[in-house]
Amino acid sequence: MDNPFSLSGKAILVTGASSGIGRQTCISISKMGGRVIATGRNEERLNGTLSMLAGNDHKLVRAELTDTNDMEALSGAVQGLNGIVHCAGIGKYIPSKFYKKEDLRRFNEINYEAPILLTSILLRKKKIIDNSSIIFISSIMSETGITGGGLYAGTKGALVAITRVIALELAAKKIRVNCISPALVKTPLIDHDEFRKEMETNLEKHPLGLGYPVDIANCCVFMLSDASKWITGTNLIIDGGYSAQ
Template identity: 30%
Template sequence: MAGILDGKAALVTGGGSGIGRATAIAMAREGARVAVSDLSKDGIEETVALVNAAGGQSIAIQGDVTDEAAVANMVARTVSAFGRIDCAFNNAGVAGRSVGPPGQRIHELTQPTVAKMFSVNLMGVFLCLKYEIAQMLKQGGGGAIVNTASIAGLIGLATSAHYVATKHGVVGLTKSAAVEYAQDGIRVNCVNPGYIKTPMTKETMDERYDEIMAKVPVRRLGVPEEIAEAVVWMCSDKASFMTGASHVVDGGYTAA
């Protein structure tokens, strides 16, 4: 039986670990050929090895989503390998403690810290959209793109203002792109994960697990594969009437 992405070519950023890796593997399982990009050369090579060992077809493209030339290269190399791009998952991002000291309120944040956060989480998504959409239009239109936002794109979180701002930005960028390219058959949605068990959240979970779990109705962390399943579905033709949406996968956090 054919998978729901059978015959499609996909690009995944932030694919060296966590949600990106799980999604690349899930896309390949559903029949897509997958280009995997990340800053981590070792990470993407491991992801590609996992995909190929399972019978999929994948290539590794090391690159930085904050570098426009690098993003253009990601898209060009994907097209060179697979002939086109049918779906993309713009997942590369950073958490607060990745760009500066954790737990800072707005008056304590420095401009370089905020600029780095915006560069990766928002400008990176913009650049990926720009080049992916241009390629989809060049192909004659049609395609599906999913951006990684967060529950932080829908609510406020204390001591995370710069992260929250970028994720609200991703939601807004997603909606605008969806409206602009609907007539071209290009669907653009975002996934809004809650607290997921990934390398990015490990330190936070080590420090605040009980506090955070008390706010999650299902009382557990999500796993990357649960986000991957949502992304794969949004990239498939089964989600053909879905565009401009924020798809929340958070164990009930934002409902509580």
């Protein structure tokens, strides 16, 4: 029997592939038979990801996604994509009275503009084939508030909004476009001093405990596979029960 969750024969571009959710997504895609094009900034950690992949024929492309030239070079280095997982992103807690233009720009540049512009360039250059699946990693903060998370939440909410529009535009080509919105997942993004107290406080708010990168990667596999071929324009929340309360 055919496995509807198989990624065999599919070429998938993953941003943020050098760390956390992106790295695990590459690993999970490769285990399901997919071919990975992994991109990030840190070449050493990208090579670390490559060494963890099942099978061969995978590829690395180093790119700073806020740099237009790097983005053009990345789009030139790929072809025949069956899927994209936009994982690259940054996070920081900043109370509203301390918002600065530079912070707003920085959040927008990487969390919102980069995935949207990269998608647009790839579409324009016809690098994404029909029946593909595009995934934006948003956040539970697109739906629920947390003090200090405003600048981050704004970018993640914007992703959810534009996803619906791009999904409608690409439906004729059967290209599906969805967001995945995790609550707290144990990755380097949150596993440092600034977030440690926040993590401890938040632990009890996750009835199933904190998430692991593989919890998100498994949902990406589903969303990339033919098993999800009737799902588009959605925001799939994966939060260990965080928003059920």
